[in-house]
Amino acid sequence: MTEQENYLLDPVRRKTTIRSLVRYAMHEKRAIFLGLFLLILAVGAELTGPYIAKIIIDEHIVAIEKDWVEVESGGTVSYDGRRFAKSQDVPKSAIIGPISIVQSKAGYYFVPEQVVSGGERQVAGDTLTVTRGEETFRYAGVEKLTQGQVYDFYASDLKAIGWLSLFYIILLLIAAGLNWVQQILLQRSAHKIVKRMRLDVFSHLQRLPVRYFDQTPIGKIVSRVTNDTETIRDLYLGVLARVFSGIITMAGILVAMFFLDVRLGLVSLAIIPIVYFWIQLFQKLATENNFKVRALVADMNGQLNENIQTMPIIQSYAREAEVLAEFEQKNEENYQTRAKLLRLDALMSHNLSYFLKNLTLALLIWVVAGQSLTNGTFLSLGILYAYIDYVSRLFEPVTQIMNQLSPLQQALVSADRMFQLLDEKGEPVEQGRIPRFAGRVEFKDVGFSYEEGYPVLRQIEIEARPGATIALVGHTGSGKSSIMNLLMRFYDPSSGQLLIDGQDVTTLPKQAVRDHMGIVLQDPFLFTGTIRSNITLDNPLISEERVRQAIVAVGADRFIDRLPRGLDEPVIEKGATLSAGERQLISFARALAFDPAILVLDEATASVDSETEAMIQEALLTLTKGRTTFIIAHRLSTIKDADEIIVLDHGQIMERGTHDVLLSEKGIYAKMYALQSKRNLELKSS
Structure with missing residues (x-):
């Protein structure tokens, strides 16, 4: 079962991912909760608008048709020598009788009695006819009002409309201000969360054992630290804010609907299960493709990283077309998967949202408004509006949430991949330190396997006294590098014991062991910076004098002193502006500046020319004094002076002894030496 299928079928894994994201969010909980509280206030201010509009319509626009009464004195409107007012503005004792102001197609009319609500209205002469379903109502004594008279009846409401409109504008300004502040808070929190997350990932990478990096493509690791954390940043920065905003808006709208009319609120609740199943369906269809997109991006990053590092080989063997075809296959698969997501988004988000919204509005107008106009079960125009x-507005946050489901799924998949990395068992950087080793190293019946059941070392017995030089030789795959990996504590023995100064290294802190070791690899790596920073690795304990002594000891001063800035000469990635020999000399100086008790040279002279090799060999005769030195070498001429040469074959020690002893035995070593000597003579003669 693939990693993708595991994630899709494992709800516990998804819940764990969400819990981990929440745990990171809790580091900024104060700012997040404050931002969400401000978001609630902003949504409340925005949702007040329709209710204010309802008040304006019902109480100040269409209210001209309701609740008018003739009064004995006072009132707000004078018409035909009589005084009129709204019934709620005067005591019942002052009321003479109800009247109505009715609007029809021809204008506004004064009716000397109360008129039924709703229905179809027609005025003929001084008679108003109202037809409502099968019922007909007639009212006599109707008088048409002039524009000035209509204004008199509206005058008291126009001022209220103005004040309510101003209040609404103020609320919108307050909502805008609250939204601005909450966005700043949430965005700042998102950046801080992802900053912490990236630091944790990078810190954890440094604690992972070498085994993990041997088994995982570098491009995929880079993708998790960069692309995946960037997707998670978008989750905190935009997705969650929009989802929370949408949920809060939906909740506020539903509350407002109940506040308007309980029946309408109950009808609106039917939308919730529709939205829920809609989201569930979308997640089911989108998750698989989102997971596949993230995996493909990681694969492309891995291939890109590999191709860039091996570009000289690709071009030398004219493999550009094949490499491009391989990358294009992944790129095309990524494109097709994203196209599926695009089609799904187009179908499930905007289009479906607009369809449901328009369907809801159509049903509302047909059922509610139609009944109000024909049967007199009146729903005020303000409430209807x-x-x-x-x-x-309800479907805006629904659409907003739907639009974020795809990024949300991508972010959850990225988070799952990143938390898998964080869940890899790391090695804590121990703070404990131990005194400098004397340098006695013993391998006692050591066996080792990278994979269980496939041993690469068997019954290794080595004893190196302090200050001794041990050389390891053998064909490729014989186990030389595996011994060095055990010595550097990159791996631990599968069986047997590795002792340093009589102490089992597995009982000592790994970092404390490495403090007293130095290593020079066959392919030296230089960091971006300066020559000085590559030697000291920014260790403040390494003085300028020690740096100088190190470069002089290995002969690196001969080219460093010729550089325009000397030790402060810039070094670009991998030291590409320096020759292989110069890079190797700097790596020698680095190892020596740290003054190790045990020095490991892994094919350290394989990348240098004969003149540089001779210079390094001369320096090593002095520098290895007082240090236990392990040398892996293919050039057997460079290890003639070793105290012991160990010949390995298929993970076992086949021969051991000094150079002269092994030659006299005429075994594997003697044959290897003779073969190399013959080859060297042929090269010199040619």
Whole structure:
């Protein structure tokens, strides 16, 4: 079963990922909770708008048709020598009788009695006819109002409309300010969370054993530290803010609908299961493709990293077309997968959201408004307007949430991949330190396997006294590098014991062991910086004098002193502006500046010319004094002076002794030496 299938079928794994994301978010909980509280206030201020509009419509625009009464004195409107007011503004004792102001196609009319609500209205002469379903109502004594008279009846409401409109504008400004502040808070929190997350990932990478890096492509690791954390940043920065905003807006709208009319609120609750199943369906269809996209991006990063590092080989063997075809296959698969997600988004988000919204509005107008106009079960125009507004607003956050489901799934998949990396068992950087080793190294019946059941070392017995030089030779795959990996504590023996100064290294802190070791690899790596920083690795304990002594000891001063800036000469990635020999000399100086008790030279002279090799050999005769030195060498001429030469074959020690002793035995070593000597003579003669 693939990693993708495991994630899709494992709800516990998804929950664990979400819990881990929440745990990181809790580091900024104060800012996040404050931002969400401000978001609630902003949403509340914005959602007040339709209710204010409802008040304006019901109480100040269409209210001209309701609740007017003739009064004995006072009132707010004078018409035909009589005084009129809204019933709620005067005591019942002052009321003479109800009247109505009715609007029809021809204008506004004064009716000397109360008129039924709803229905179809027609005015003929001084008679108003209202037809409502099968019922017909007639009212006599109707008088048409002039524009000035209509204004008189509206005058008290126009001022209220102005104040309510101003109040709404102020609320919008407050909502804008609250949204600005909450966005700043949430965005700042998102950046801090991802900053912490990247630091944790990078810190954890440094604690992972070498085994992990041997088994995992570097491009995939880089993808998790960069691309995946960037996707998670988008999750905190935009996705969650929009999802929370959408949920809060939906909740606020539903509350507002209940506040308008309980029946409408109950009808609106039917939307919740629809949205829920809609989201579940989308997640089911989108998760698999989102996981595949992240995996393909990681694969492309891995191939890109590999191709860049091996570009000279690719070009030398004219493999550009094949490499391009391989990359194009992954690129095309990534494109097709993203196209599926695009089609899914187009179908499930905007289009479906607009369809449901329009369907809801159509049903509302048909059922509620139609019944109100024909049967007299009146729903005020203000409530109808506000409800339509809220329904339109309700589907905006639904669409907003749907648009974030795909990024949300991508972020969860990226988070799952990143937390898998963080869950890899690391090696804590121990703070404990031990005194400098004397340098006695013993391998006692050591066996080792990278994979269980496939041993690469068997019954290794080595004893190196302090200050001795031990050389390891053998064909490729004989186990030389594996011994060095055990010595440097990159791996631990599968069986037997590795002792330093009589202490089992597995009982000592790894970093404490490495403090007293130095290593020079066959392919030296230089970091971006300066020659000085590559020698000291920014260790403040290494003085300028020690740096100088190290470069002089290995002969690196001969080229460093010729550089324009000397030790402060810039070094680009991998030291590409320096020759292989110069890079190797700097790596020698680095090892010596740290003054190790045990020195490991892994094919250290394989990349240098004969003149540089002779210079290094001369320096090593002095520098290895007082240090236990292990040398892996293919050039057997460089290890003639070793105290002991160990010949390995298929993970076992086949021969051991000094150079002269092994030659006299005429075994494997003697044959290897003779073969190399013959080859060297042929090269010199040619």
